[in-house]
Amino acid sequence: MAPMAVALILGWWLVAASRAQQLPRPSLSLHPSQGVSLANNVTLRCRLPQPAAWVRLYRYQNATYIEQKDNVQDMAEFSLTSIKQEDAVRYQCQYQGLEPAGISGKSDPVKLVMTDHRYPPPGISLSPEEYVGIGTNVTIRCWNNISGVVFFLHKEGHSAPVQRQKLSAGGTATFTLFGVTTDDSGTYRCSYRITGCCLLFSPLGDNVTLEVIPRPAIPGDNGGPSRNLVAVVVGRWVAAIVFIIILTVSFLLVAQRRRMQTDERPGATPSSPEAMQFQVSPGDSEGLTYAQLQAATSSTHPRGSSTTPEPPIIYAEVGTRGPR
Structure with a gap:
């Protein structure tokens, strides 16, 4: 059973x-x-x-x-x-x-x-204090003189704290908002929780207002991601233009060198197609002797003919005069 x-x-x-x-x-x-x-x-x-x-x-x-x-x-x-x-x-x-x-x-x-009003509200500060550009890191500090508390960062419009930080002793809690956007704009306050059996919190302290503007950061700031992006794009365009210029100059130099080597190659056609003639003056003032040499260049040979050089042809005319 x-x-x-x-x-x-x-x-x-x-x-x-x-x-x-x-x-x-x-x-x-x-x-x-x-x-x-x-x-x-x-x-x-x-x-x-x-x-x-x-x-x-x-x-x-x-x-x-x-x-x-x-x-x-x-x-x-x-x-x-x-x-x-x-x-x-x-x-x-x-x-x-x-x-x-x-x-x-x-x-x-x-x-x-x-909320236990027997405890004093915490202090608060914001850095930087003025207008903040998108992408800037913002620091919010909260402090009190009570040991063993947990600090909470509150944002207006949010029912729950946006950040928390536990301290083993009284001092300052540092909350950092990294790379802020316009959504981070708003009013912030701090509170702290007293350790013990229950959910007892201090009153909310004074508020600070964060205003994130949708434009580049003010002069003297880091510039933010938007400014860095513009610098990267401009740098890439400049690098591309310089590369194109160097490539064009290199191509022109190579073409010119090849043209010069072709002109200096043995057996190339001379710049003047005319035959070269040499004249020899008479051996003396009274003689009628002269020599004429004519060399035929390779360009005058018809295509398909032998390239063996022919002996030069010498023309001589001798005139004698009888004794006086």
Whole structure:
């Protein structure tokens, strides 16, 4: 009997677990979600995807529920009045469905963040302070004199902090916004969390305003990515033009050298196609002897003829005069 009872219990648990997994989870929200102080009232709203036999509110990771609402259609409200320091924790809700039946899983946890005005607000500074060009790195510093805190950087319009930084001792937290864009423009503030059991935060400090302008950075700045991109494009164009000029000059020099080598090659056609003639003056003033030499160049030979040089032809005319 014992093994059968164990099997029945295990089967019932598996069925219940499978039904719980099949039911969609509820969602929990906090009202107001920010600026809650000691002795304030807070409302937690659990929204349901279907009618429920009951809805329960839990502290996070706590099996015992705080409060239960029965016969709920689409939303159950839980009120916390005159909240105390220990109420600043995380909460979840859960429901039992009617059709289909079963117990849902718990909702995602929400944080009840409480502001403790007994702690002074932190200081804040912005660098650079003036107009900031796109792509610039911006530094926001927050400080206080309390040890063992966690600093948070808040941006107006965002429900959650945009950055956080833990310090082991009192001092300054440095938040850096790298390569800012126009989306980073806005108002920033700092707060810090006091260590302990609960979600206790200091009041928000003074604000600083960051304005990112959609133009190159002011003179004296790094220039940003846009200016670097222009420099790269111009540099590549200049390099291409210089390369084309060098290539053209090299081509002209090679062509000229080849033309000169062709003119100086042995057997090439002389610049003047006329035959070269040599005249020899008479041997003396009285003689009539002269010699005429004529050499035929290779250009005068017809194509296909032998290239063997022919002996020169010498013409001589001798005239004698009898004795006087």
